[in-house]
Amino acid sequence: MDEKKLNLELTQKYMKLNSLFMQFFRENTRGPFKFENRNRGQGQILSIIREHGKISQKDLVNQLDMRPQSASEMIRKLEKKEYITREKSEKDKRVMEIYLTSRGKMAAQQSDDFQPVILEALTSEEKAQFDHIMTKLINEIEPQVKHRPRDRWGNRNN
Incomplete structure (x- = not known):
């Protein structure tokens, strides 16, 4: 490949990478990178689920220092953002178990120092x-x- 063609291809790849970076950060600035306080709200929920791997909704609500209705609303919001997924337990179909999605794992592992x-x-x-x-x-x-x-x-x- 000649130098001129290579320069053009590298520039196009760089522009695509830049565009993807910008899209990635735009899509995630309201998500994983905004959980500054891991001890409250959605950040706390993600941390608890990450710690357990999976947890029943009832057990999660019991660990949170909030009303069940407030916790359920936060859980619904996290599910809507695709950070968590809820599935019926294999052992007891009445129990809903909560798991982190790959996006939720990324959000949960972000520290206060942006990495x-x-x-x-x-x-x-x-x-x-x-x-x-x-x-x-x-x-x-x-x-x-x-x-x-x-x-x-x-x-x-x-």
């Missing part, structure tokens, strides 16, 4: 290479951009 789990696909060596390449590209393009980019609060970066 994007999507980067776990890379080895430490690959992350170092990726960091080096991104830094090199940023240093090349940044002086060519008229306006400095804004951070997530709308402030201009130095």
